[in-house]
Amino acid sequence: MQRILPRGEIEALDHNVIPRVTLPDRDSLFATRAARLRQLAAGSPVADYLLLMAQLCDAQQRAIKDCTAPGASEDRIALSQAHGMPPLQAVGWPRDPLWRRILAQLVDDVAAGKDVPAEAIEVCKALRRAVDDDPESLEDLAEAILAEQDQGVDGAAAPFVMAALQVYWTDLASRFDDKQLPVVSPFGVCPVCASLPVASIVRVGGQYEGYRYLCCSLCATQWHMVRVKCTHCEDVETVAYQAIDGRTPAIKAETCDHCHTYRKIFYQDKDLQVEPVADDLASLMLDVLVGEAGYSRASGNPLLWHGSEE
Ligand SMILES: [Zn+2]
Ligand SMILES: [Zn+2]
Known part of the structure; x- marks a missing residue:
């Protein structure tokens, strides 16, 4: 009996079809990035910064392991298909408070690392306090960063907030079914x-x-x-x-x-x-x-x- 191939395999046989998207590989993305940052740090004039970001990426890899953010509703997916809009649109997305717990995990992880510069530890501690005491300001900061607005964005804190948002959205994207894209x-x-x-x-x-x-x-x-x-x-x-x-x-x-x-x-x-x-x-x-x-x-x-x- 002839086997009928599922859709993905039929496309794989046709070399004229260019794969449209590649969703992220959550098991390796951040670890690969960390390793590359360390490799590039050798001989770099900005080695200290690259190494700090490598530690942050390692923390991201640990954080995404158990991350399961609430995904898009069926209504939202239907709406995005009807209007040709990205289904997980970051700006204005109803973010679950989970992302702030991810942020807390990242800054605790980095601050406890080896050879972390004192200024970076201060930034981590300030963000940790904000997670506990001032979640509103973090929500505003996250929204400004996602919208690429400069006003009110602390440049030292921004990469850590962005890193938490990356974990959140990489989790969502890695579990998304790309057949549901418009x-x-x-x-x-x-x-x-x-x-x-x-x-x-x-x-x-x-x-x-x-x-x-x-x-x-x-x-x-x-x-x-x-x-x-x-x-x-x-x-x-x-x-x-x-x-x-x-x-x-x-x-x-x-x-x-x-x-x-x-x-x-x-x-x-x-x-x-x-x-x-x-x-x-x-x-x-x-x-x-x-x-x-x-x-x-x-x-x-x-x-x-x-x-x-x-
Ligand atoms: Zn141009
Ligand atoms: Zn994206």
């Missing part, structure tokens, strides 16, 4: 949570070979986008690529003369280990170079609060 979704934002991408990556291997994916700064979903096209304004005429001479060919800045922004693009065929958040954070020299050439970042790195451009 057929189309708005350009330039994550099809799952509507956050901005941190960077893009040209992947290797199987069906992904040579295709470019944008990487969500919040839930770590990757979604396909054609190459040589501005990830911010969709321009195809003025896109160009900048790199630092003598440095790794795996990292370039994709600049656009139409909107004057850039995002970094990573090439797995040049370095299989590239990790979007870690490599973006560790390549600040390229930001300086491209910034001096007159381009501004299209969006920030989740582990470094950039603040306002002015």
Whole structure:
């Protein structure tokens, strides 16, 4: 008897089909990021910061293990399908207080770590107190960070709050059924949570070979986008690529003369280990170079609060 393949397997046989999204792998995402940060810290002028963020990512990996945030209701999924909107839209989402418990877990974990700078321990302790005494201010801070608003955001606390939100949304996204995604979704934002991408990556291997994916700064979903096209304004005429001479060919800045922004693009065929958040954070020299050439970042790195451009 002939076997009828389930939908996913039929698509896997058709090499003309480009996989649209890759949902995050909760079992390895943060540990892989931590390991990459440690690797990149060697010889880096910002080694101390990269190592601190590696400790934070390790804490994230421990925190997501038992995390089960309440998912999207059937109504919300139906609404998102009807309107072509991301089903787990982060801004305005009815966050469960669970995310504050995740934050408490992260800052306790980091503060108890080895070789943590005194200033970082202070930030962790202040956040821990806020979890107990002032949850309202944390809710406001979380909403401002998710909406990328600068007002009232403490740059030292922001990466820790963002880290807790990442655990929450990575948990949601990793358990989401991607067959429930709307057929189309708005350009330039994550099809799952509507956050901005941190960077893009040209992947290797199987069906992904040579295709470019944008990487969500919040839930770590990757979604396909054609190459040589501005990830911010969709321009195809003025896109160009900048790199630092003598440095790794795996990292370039994709600049656009139409909107004057850039995002970094990573090439797995040049370095299989590239990790979007870690490599973006560790390549600040390229930001300086491209910034001096007159381009501004299209969006920030989740582990470094950039603040306002002015
Ligand atoms: Zn997302
Ligand atoms: Zn553009």
